[in-house]
Amino acid sequence: MLTQNSDLQLVLDLAGVFIFALSGGLVAVSKRLDVVGVIVLAWVAGLGGGVIRDVLIGAVPPDGVTDWRVMSAACVAGVLTFFLHPRLAEISRFVRVLDAGGLSLFAVAGALKALAFAAPPIACVVVGVITAVGGGLMRDVIVGRIPEVLRRELYAVPALLGAVIVVAAAHWHHLTPLVLWLAVAVCFVVRMTAVMFDLNAPRPLRTGDHS
Amino acid sequence: MLTQNSDLQLVLDLAGVFIFALSGGLVAVSKRLDVVGVIVLAWVAGLGGGVIRDVLIGAVPPDGVTDWRVMSAACVAGVLTFFLHPRLAEISRFVRVLDAGGLSLFAVAGALKALAFAAPPIACVVVGVITAVGGGLMRDVIVGRIPEVLRRELYAVPALLGAVIVVAAAHWHHLTPLVLWLAVAVCFVVRMTAVMFDLNAPRPLRTGDHS
Amino acid sequence: MLTQNSDLQLVLDLAGVFIFALSGGLVAVSKRLDVVGVIVLAWVAGLGGGVIRDVLIGAVPPDGVTDWRVMSAACVAGVLTFFLHPRLAEISRFVRVLDAGGLSLFAVAGALKALAFAAPPIACVVVGVITAVGGGLMRDVIVGRIPEVLRRELYAVPALLGAVIVVAAAHWHHLTPLVLWLAVAVCFVVRMTAVMFDLNAPRPLRTGDHS
Numbered sequence: 001m002l003t004q005n006s007d008l009q010l011v012l013d014l015a016g017v018f019i020f021a022l023s024g025g026l027v028a029v030s031k032r033l034d035v036v037g038v039i040v041l042a043w044v045a046g047l048g049g050g051v052i053r054d055v056l057i058g059a060v061p062p063d064g065v066t067d068w069r070v071m072s073a074a075c076v077a078g079v080l081t082f083f084l085h086p087r088l089a090e091i092s093r094f095v096r097v098l099d100a101g102g103l104s105l106f107a108v109a110g111a112l113k114a115l116a117f118a119a120p121p122i123a124c125v126v127v128g129v130i131t132a133v134g135g136g137l138m139r140d141v142i143v144g145r146i147p148e149v150l151r152r153e154l155y156a157v158p159a160l161l162g163a164v165i166v167v168a169a170a171h172w173h174h175l176t177p178l179v180l181w182l183a184v185a186v187c188f189v190v191r192m193t194a195v196m197f198d199l200n201a202p203r204p205l206r207t208g209d210h211s
Numbered sequence: 212m213l214t215q216n217s218d219l220q221l222v223l224d225l226a227g228v229f230i231f232a233l234s235g236g237l238v239a240v241s242k243r244l245d246v247v248g249v250i251v252l253a254w255v256a257g258l259g260g261g262v263i264r265d266v267l268i269g270a271v272p273p274d275g276v277t278d279w280r281v282m283s284a285a286c287v288a289g290v291l292t293f294f295l296h297p298r299l300a301e302i303s304r305f306v307r308v309l310d311a312g313g314l315s316l317f318a319v320a321g322a323l324k325a326l327a328f329a330a331p332p333i334a335c336v337v338v339g340v341i342t343a344v345g346g347g348l349m350r351d352v353i354v355g356r357i358p359e360v361l362r363r364e365l366y367a368v369p370a371l372l373g374a375v376i377v378v379a380a381a382h383w384h385h386l387t388p389l390v391l392w393l394a395v396a397v398c399f400v401v402r403m404t405a406v407m408f409d410l411n412a413p414r415p416l417r418t419g420d421h422s
Numbered sequence: 423m424l425t426q427n428s429d430l431q432l433v434l435d436l437a438g439v440f441i442f443a444l445s446g447g448l449v450a451v452s453k454r455l456d457v458v459g460v461i462v463l464a465w466v467a468g469l470g471g472g473v474i475r476d477v478l479i480g481a482v483p484p485d486g487v488t489d490w491r492v493m494s495a496a497c498v499a500g501v502l503t504f505f506l507h508p509r510l511a512e513i514s515r516f517v518r519v520l521d522a523g524g525l526s527l528f529a530v531a532g533a534l535k536a537l538a539f540a541a542p543p544i545a546c547v548v549v550g551v552i553t554a555v556g557g558g559l560m561r562d563v564i565v566g567r568i569p570e571v572l573r574r575e576l577y578a579v580p581a582l583l584g585a586v587i588v589v590a591a592a593h594w595h596h597l598t599p600l601v602l603w604l605a606v607a608v609c610f611v612v613r614m615t616a617v618m619f620d621l622n623a624p625r626p627l628r629t630g631d632h633s
Contacts, residue, residue, distance in 0.1 A: 036579060037572035051478075056262075058271040059478040061541050065548040081229040114272075116609070130276070141353055142563055142572070150239070150248035150353070157247060267473075269482040330483050337487040352564055361450070361459035362562070368458060 008177050011111050012184070013050065014073050016105030021074040022047030023098040024139045025081025032145050035082050041139060042078030043069050046102075047071070049134035053110050057117045091137030096195050099136055099148060103155070104187035107132035107162035108180055115175075121167050128163030129156060131141070154194030219388050220323050221338030223395070224274070225284050232257030232285040234309040235350045236292025242354050246293050252350060253289030254404060255314075258282070260345035264338050266319050268328045307406050310347060315398035315414065316365070318343035318373035319391055326386075332378050340367060348407030365405030373398030430599050431534050434606070435472065435485070436495050438527030443468030443496040445520040446561045447503025453565050457504050463561060464500030468524075469493070471556035475532050479539045518617050519569060521558060521567055525577070527608035529554035529584035530602055537597075543589050550585030551578060576616030584609030 008061045024045025028038040034156045047064035054062030110131025114124035133156055140147040152163055165183035169175045235256025239249040258275035265273030274281055322340025325335040344360045344367055351358040360366045376394035380386045446467025450460040476484030484529035485492055496538040532553025555571045555578055562569040571577045587605035591597045 031568075031572075032571050036577065040571055040578055055477055056272050056276060058269075061478055061536075061545045065478060065552070066542050066545040068544055071213055071544070071548070119272050120277050122279055122282070125273070126276040126282070139351070142559070142569060143481070144566065144568065145356065146242075146355065147353060149251055150242075150244050154439075155247065156251055205413045266477055267483050267487060269480075322458070325483075331488050333490055333493070334483045334488040338483070341487070348564070355566065357453075357566065358564060360462055361453075361455050366458065367462055 008180060009109055009116075010069075012105045012109040012112070012180070013070060016102050017046040017050070017070045018073045018077050019046075019047070019098050019105065020102035021077030021133050021135065023083055023102060025078045026094065026098070027139055027143060027145070028078075028079060032045055035079075038073055038079035038082045041142065042073075042081065043074045044076035044142060045135045045139035046077060047135065048138040049106050049110070049131040049136075052134040053113060053131040056127055056130065057114050057123075059113070059117060063071055083176045097192070098194060100158075100188055100191040102135070102192055103132045103159055104162055106135070107159040107187050108166050108183045111163040111166040113178070115167065115170050121171060123166045124170075125160065125163045128166065129159045132159035132162070154190060158187040158190035158194070161190060220320055220327075221280075221389060223316045223320040223323070224281060227313050227320055228257040228261070228281045229284045229288050230309050230316065231260070231313035231346050233292055234313060234347065235288060236289045237305065237309070238350055238354060238356070239289075240292060244413075246290075248375060249293045250286055250289035252353065253292065253378035254285045255281075255353060256346045256350035257288060258346065259283035259349040260321070260342040260347075263345040264324060264342040267338055267341065268325050268334075269328055270324070290304045308403070310397055311369075311402040313346070314343045314370055314402055315373055317346070318370040319377055319394045322374040322377040323391070326378065326381050329359070332382060335378045336371065336374045339361050339377065340370045343370035343373070365401060369398040369401035369405070370405050372401060430602060431531055431538075432491075434531040434534070434602070435492060438524050439468040439472070439492045440499050441468075441520050441527065442471070442493045442524035442557050443499035444503055445524060445558065446515065447500045448520070449561055449565060449567075450500075450505060457501075460504045461497055461500035463564065464503065465493075466564060467557045467561035468496035469557065470500060470560040471528050471532070471553045471558075474556040475535060475553040476517045478549055478552065479536050479541055479545075480592045481535070481539060513548055516560075519614070522610055522613040522617060524557070525554045525581055525613055526584055526606045528557070529581040529609050530588050530605045533585040533588040534602070537589065537592050541595060546589045547582065547585045548594075550588065551581045552582070554581035576612060580609040580612035580616070583612060 003091075023039040023040035024043070025038045027045070028041040033041065047070060051062040051064040054060060054064070065071075107128045111124045111128030113131075114127040119127065124176070133147075137147045137149055163181045165186060166175070166180065169179045169183075214219040232253035235252040235254070236249045238256070239252040242248075244252065258281060261281070262273040262275040264272060265275070276282075318339045322335045322339030324342075330338065344358075348360055350356045373394045376397060377386070377391065380390045380394075443464035446463040446465070447460045449467070450463040453459075455463065469492060472492070473484040473486040476482060476486070487493075529550045533546045533550030535553075536549040541549065550564070555569075559569045561569055582606045587608060588602065591601045591605075
């Protein structure tokens with residue numbers, strides 16, 4: 001059941017890495033980092049979640065340091081970001097959309113890989129969520145931003161939904177490619193709905209005591 | 212010897228997770244994060260130290276992503292924090308007391324688990340300290356605070372005392388529940404004494420060069 | 423081939439730990455942390471990269487929590503830093519030089535250990551770089567500085583050069599002590615050249631949007 005999804009998992013992984021790496025590169029550009037900084041932050045954002053996932057489920061050395069395909073995807077995304085010079089005004093919004101895509105792909109791919117390593121169902125869900133939010137969290141912490149996952153109401157929740165759909169489908173032996181893409185879509189739509197809503201109603205941040 | 216302590220270790224773990232998760236939730240509230248941010252930070256503060264411990268001693272997947280009891284404790288603490296709405300003026304002090312409790316429980320529970328995994332004595336001590344300070348350190352780094360463990364003179368030291376007592380007791384075959392609670396108490400008393408002292412004599416922070 | 427280098431690897435490791443721990447201690451001093459904060463940051467800077475390396479290649483528990491020699495090196499460096507009271511004006515430049523030394527030693531030692539654990543060549547290179555930049559990155563993130571690896575053009579690149587030389591030499595069965603010291607020297611010279619250049623031509627930092 002899982003074997004037939006291995007190609008699909010590679011596609012999900014590569015697309016998620018590429019998209020998250022773009023978000024990392026754009027954050028680096030917005031901080032005016034140089035080309036190496038852009039590539040390093042692309043690597044962290046694109047591969048960080050998967051590396052944490054692999055360490056947690058005992059799949060070491062992690063794909064993020066052994067698989068030239070995902071590493072190339074992250075580097076290409078970093079270089080692309082550096083040379084495409086997007087207009088700065090557009091960056092903030094575009095990062096959010098990319099982030100939502102990476103979140104959805106990684107929640108599903110992370111849960112899928114944990115299932116393949118025979119982790120308990122609840123661990124597969126949590127590992128899926130950590131895969132999805134880990135890279136973006138490290139990206140933001142490294143450059144000193146409050147992480148997206150803490151700032152926006154519906155960031156971890158759509159990832160949780162996506163991972164739960166995958167683990168439930170595996171439990172009932174319906175882990176088809178269609179179900180996997182459905183899980184990706186549900187996560188993405190919920191997240192983008194939240195992004196749209198939040199853009200109109202930003203909540204005050206960092207107004208409490210800064211002890 | 213260690214087997215008879217497994218129930219006690221669960222109690223120490225659950226209490227430590229709950230208390231540290233409360234501290235995480237309170238920090239999140241003081242930063243005006245929403246309910247998901249509060250739960251995420253409660254999870255990080257409550258389970259982060261134990262996850263690092265399990266990764267270091269090779270106990271993967273870590274309890275923090277597989278054991279529904281500790282995960283529930285962290286989530287309940289997060290939700291409680293969000294709805295109890297403590298007065299903000301009280302938060303700063305209360306976080307310190309909770310932190311001292313979690314520190315003590317985790318230093319002992321961390322060293323105990325490392326012993327159960329047959330790690331060398333010195334590693335058990337270090338892992339106990341890392342378990343104790345890891346969650347709070349990640350909590351503070353993620354929201355951009357200088358970590359408590361760097362700000363206060365006697366934060367890592369009481370954890371070190373607690374872990375050393377446990378490992379020494381194991382070495383001399385006296386690892387009884389009484390000794391374990393004694394280790395918790397020593398760590399807590401030393402830490403609270405330091406908190407009391409520091410409250411009267413705060414040292415200047417961040418006055419050096421901010422390179 | 424690798425066995426005869428085990429003593430040399432210990433020397434590289436100890437020197438790298440000591441030097442990086444000094445850099446951690448100096449950063450802590452510049453932030454006016456107390457003696458425990460200085461030792462903790464020395465530990466993080468000196469042992470952090472190696473701990474991440476060991477977790478990634480599955481060498482748990484990591485040397486950084488089990489080997490009293492590397493832990494002693496880090497603690498001694500922290501205590502030395504605290505008591506030597508270097509003049510503050512000299513710190514910023516001295517940290518850079520120490521950092522370059524630690525970077526070179528760790529890139530080589532990290533790649534060497536990954537080779538000894540039979541990781542794939544590409545993983546050995548990446549693990550070498552992560553070993554080299556990991557400790558300094560954690561040091562900077564914990565005290566809220568933008569990490570050196572993102573700020574300076576040629577920080578990760580010399581580490582990459584050093585690791586590639588080691589892995590290439592292993593591939594062609596020429597992993598002699600001379601080659602290892604050559605790799606250290608290449609990394610150090612490239613890095614120091616970059617430091618000299620950057621001191622004369624600092625680029626603007628943190629001038630973008632601070633979202």
